[in-house]
Amino acid sequence: MELTGAEILVRSLKEEGVTHLFGYPGGAVLHIYDALYQQEDVKHILVRHEQAATHAADGYARSTGNAGVALVTSGPGATNAVTGIATAYMDSIPMVVITGQVFSNMIGNDAFQEVDSIGITRPCVKHNFLVKDVADLAETIKKAFYIATTGRPGPVVIDLPKDVTANKAEFNYPDKVSIRSYNPVVSGHIGQIKRAVTMMLSARRPIFYTGGGVVLGRGAAELTELAQQLNYPVTNTLMGLGAYPATDQQFLGMLGMHGTYEANMTMHHCDVLIAIGARFDDRVTGNIEKFCPHAKIIHVDIDPSSISKNVKVDVPIVGSVPNVLREMIALIKGGNSKPDEIALGEWWKQINEWRGTECLKYDEQSGKVKPQQVMESLYRETNGDAFVTSDVGQHQMWAAQYYKFDKPYRWINSGGLGTMGFGLPAAMGAQFAHPDATVACVTGEGSIQMCIQELSTCLQYGLPIKIIALNNRYLGMVRQWQEFFYDGRYAMSYMEALPDFVKLAESYGHVGMRIDNPADVDGAMEEAMKLKNRLVFMDFVTDQEENVYPMIPAGAGLNEMILV
Amino acid sequence: MRHVISILMENEAGALSRVAGLFSARGYNIESLTVAPTEDASLSRMTIVTRGSEEIIEQITKQLNKLIDVVKLVDLSADEHIEREMALIKVKAVGEAREEYKRLADIFNGRIIDVTEASYTIELTDSGDRIIEFIAAIHADEIIEIVRSGVSGIARGEKSLHP
Numbered sequence: 001m002e003l004t005g006a007e008i009l010v011r012s013l014k015e016e017g018v019t020h021l022f023g024y025p026g027g028a029v030l031h032i033y034d035a036l037y038q039q040e041d042v043k044h045i046l047v048r049h050e051q052a053a054t055h056a057a058d059g060y061a062r063s064t065g066n067a068g069v070a071l072v073t074s075g076p077g078a079t080n081a082v083t084g085i086a087t088a089y090m091d092s093i094p095m096v097v098i099t100g101q102v103f104s105n106m107i108g109n110d111a112f113q114e115v116d117s118i119g120i121t122r123p124c125v126k127h128n129f130l131v132k133d134v135a136d137l138a139e140t141i142k143k144a145f146y147i148a149t150t151g152r153p154g155p156v157v158i159d160l161p162k163d164v165t166a167n168k169a170e171f172n173y174p175d176k177v178s179i180r181s182y183n184p185v186v187s188g189h190i191g192q193i194k195r196a197v198t199m200m201l202s203a204r205r206p207i208f209y210t211g212g213g214v215v216l217g218r219g220a221a222e223l224t225e226l227a228q229q230l231n232y233p234v235t236n237t238l239m240g241l242g243a244y245p246a247t248d249q250q251f252l253g254m255l256g257m258h259g260t261y262e263a264n265m266t267m268h269h270c271d272v273l274i275a276i277g278a279r280f281d282d283r284v285t286g287n288i289e290k291f292c293p294h295a296k297i298i299h300v301d302i303d304p305s306s307i308s309k310n311v312k313v314d315v316p317i318v319g320s321v322p323n324v325l326r327e328m329i330a331l332i333k334g335g336n337s338k339p340d341e342i343a344l345g346e347w348w349k350q351i352n353e354w355r356g357t358e359c360l361k362y363d364e365q366s367g368k369v370k371p372q373q374v375m376e377s378l379y380r381e382t383n384g385d386a387f388v389t390s391d392v393g394q395h396q397m398w399a400a401q402y403y404k405f406d407k408p409y410r411w412i413n414s415g416g417l418g419t420m421g422f423g424l425p426a427a428m429g430a431q432f433a434h435p436d437a438t439v440a441c442v443t444g445e446g447s448i449q450m451c452i453q454e455l456s457t458c459l460q461y462g463l464p465i466k467i468i469a470l471n472n473r474y475l476g477m478v479r480q481w482q483e484f485f486y487d488g489r490y491a492m493s494y495m496e497a498l499p500d501f502v503k504l505a506e507s508y509g510h511v512g513m514r515i516d517n518p519a520d521v522d523g524a525m526e527e528a529m530k531l532k533n534r535l536v537f538m539d540f541v542t543d544q545e546e547n548v549y550p551m552i553p554a555g556a557g558l559n560e561m562i563l564v
Numbered sequence: 565m566r567h568v569i570s571i572l573m574e575n576e577a578g579a580l581s582r583v584a585g586l587f588s589a590r591g592y593n594i595e596s597l598t599v600a601p602t603e604d605a606s607l608s609r610m611t612i613v614t615r616g617s618e619e620i621i622e623q624i625t626k627q628l629n630k631l632i633d634v635v636k637l638v639d640l641s642a643d644e645h646i647e648r649e650m651a652l653i654k655v656k657a658v659g660e661a662r663e664e665y666k667r668l669a670d671i672f673n674g675r676i677i678d679v680t681e682a683s684y685t686i687e688l689t690d691s692g693d694r695i696i697e698f699i700a701a702i703h704a705d706e707i708i709e710i711v712r713s714g715v716s717g718i719a720r721g722e723k724s725l726h727p
């Protein structure tokens with residue numbers, strides 16, 4: 001039977017197992033909305049801004065590991081979606097974004113709501129497609145999902161001219177797809193894996209440095225097994241939190257600019273660095289000239305272009321994380337070599353001395369609500385088992401430092417692009433994917449205002465998200481840098497004319513709370529978590545001048561942290 | 565170091581801009597770029613001449629390989645290869661100069677392909693270096709215009725880039 005392009009799209013999404021589609025209608029996608037209206041398999045979620053559609057799809061993807069899907073109209077719909085697409089691209093999130101386009105015969109004529117979506121998104125997608133013939137549509141969708149979810153994942157855009165959604169073709173959804181120019185590597189080179197294992201076992205001061213690739217590659221269990229088999233210390237990047245249980249003794253916390261003293265010192269002094277699914281980002285390495293001066297480096301990554309991009313490595317292994325780690329585990333089990341227990345004992349002794357610095361301690365007697373205290377309270381009151389999304393800035397770092405993630409897919413933040421406004425819509429995506437779970441959005445009074453309109457979406461769908469706003473009346477991270485590096489000239493970092501967030505939440509039909517006394521923090525948190533079916537906006541009036549410590553200033557090495 | 569990278573890619577709209585966009589977005593330099601369809605109509609062949617340290621060239625080839633439209637690529641300069649470029653050189657040709665340009669074209673195996681009372685257009689196909697030598701042999705004031713095609717390259721021997 002022949003179907004219209006719009007019907008083919010919706011049927012194809014169903015074939016891909018898509019249950020939620022985040023979008024916003026407009027002229028170029030009306031045929032698609034009409035097709036969505038006439039079925040119940042794919043649930044469409046109406047957001048209030050296309051940026052939120054992409055972030056929500058992204059949050060859905062990050063909390064499940066499956067592709068998130070967004071649908072927006074042509075022109076401004078597509079350009080509004082670009083921030084969300086770029087956010088997903090920087091963090092390698094599997095996502096398929098369908099953008100409407102003007103009629104094919106009008107492309108290039110400056111038609112109403114026309115923009116070159118393919119051109120605009122090209123530098124921030126894994127791939128994009130302009131579908132010119134309805135007969136190619138089903139196969140294109142299959143390819144889009146295949147590309148988005150395999151290899152190093154990423155967003156894929158499908159640009160759909162309006163006439164293509166009206167034209168008819170036979171619907172046959174392909175079972176599988178092969179693309180001659182795209183064959184992602186799966187297994188690592190066994191010779192390289194053997195070399196790596198030999199190097200790992202000969203280490204005297206080893207460390208695992210692991211990133212978002214472990215989460216995305218579904219390799220958290222293998223990482224945990226391998227690290228525990230060897231009793232080597234583990235540090236996660238911001239994107240890797242949850243890839244190794246944070247409450248385990250072997251975990252040193254996050255590394256990098258706002259990482260723990262013990263993680264950064266262990267990195268700096270290690271002799272064998274085992275990097276897995278991490279990309280040696282500048283926020284992790286600090287001054288590249290001073291990075292891990294004594295280390296031999298092993299690097300496992302599915303993307304060859306991540307290897308030796310910033311730091312030259314000694315043993316590169318291209319392959320999927322769980323596959324490579326399983327090989328390593330088997331080789332170590334089957335072999336005769338064991339780690340040098342005496343050297344390792346010395347190493348742990350040294351690491352525990354660094355730990356003794358207690359770099360995350362803070363002033364608990366100030367009489368002010370401390371952001372760190374709020375994060376610890378959130379951790380306790382959610383039993384460490386919430387899905388936590390965040391926006392970007394100081395609150396993001398505090399959440400990363402103080403919420404101990406034991407499982408992957410629980411920590412959802414814009415690490416690469418650093419997109420303010422990400423937190424609330426991402427929380428919506430996570431809540432749709434996990435309707436019974438606690439989803440908390442840690443944010444600031446700056447970030448939350450960048451997608452505040454989504455409070456309306458949350459009301460429409462009854463999303464019981466807990467918004468934890470650390471309100472210090474400053475763009476805190478900007479203020480911190482201005483304090484440290486611009487002699488306290490606080491240019492445009494003060495948030496004047498803030499709304500009353502309690503009333504704002506209430507006007508959207510939600511519960512609002514303001515907490516300005518440290519003694520009330522735990523009680524309020526407990527009360528909010530009990531409101532299982534309500535969105536609660538918790539406006540924590542925090543210490544205005546609290547800074548994120550420890551910190552590696554620009555140009556310094558990992559061993560040159562500012563502690564307090 | 566100068567490198568000649570040869571790419572086999574899907575002959576699709578937008579494929580060229582993906583490559584060109586990659587170079588500009590990542591700050592890589594393009595000295596020349598040529599592209600045309602191959603004997604297989606679904607594939608295009610592109611030759612890019614670029615400069616960079618070994619690390620940069622390694623990143624360039626890895627990033628190019630990551631593009632979904634790129635089927636295969638090779639750094640031709642890593643091995644024995646042939647490079648050819650075509651140039652069309654229009655010169656003022658009056659009086660004695662006419663005979664002189666004829667001789668010069670012969671020496672360089674060029675052909676005069678257009679003649680007017682006051683000008684010649686010379687076609688020359690050779691390595692980039694030879695083209696530069698030829699141009700250097702003409703007085704700058706005598707040059708009306710020069711059009712160069714950019715380099716096309718192919719490996720020596722039986723090797724090919726075909727999948």
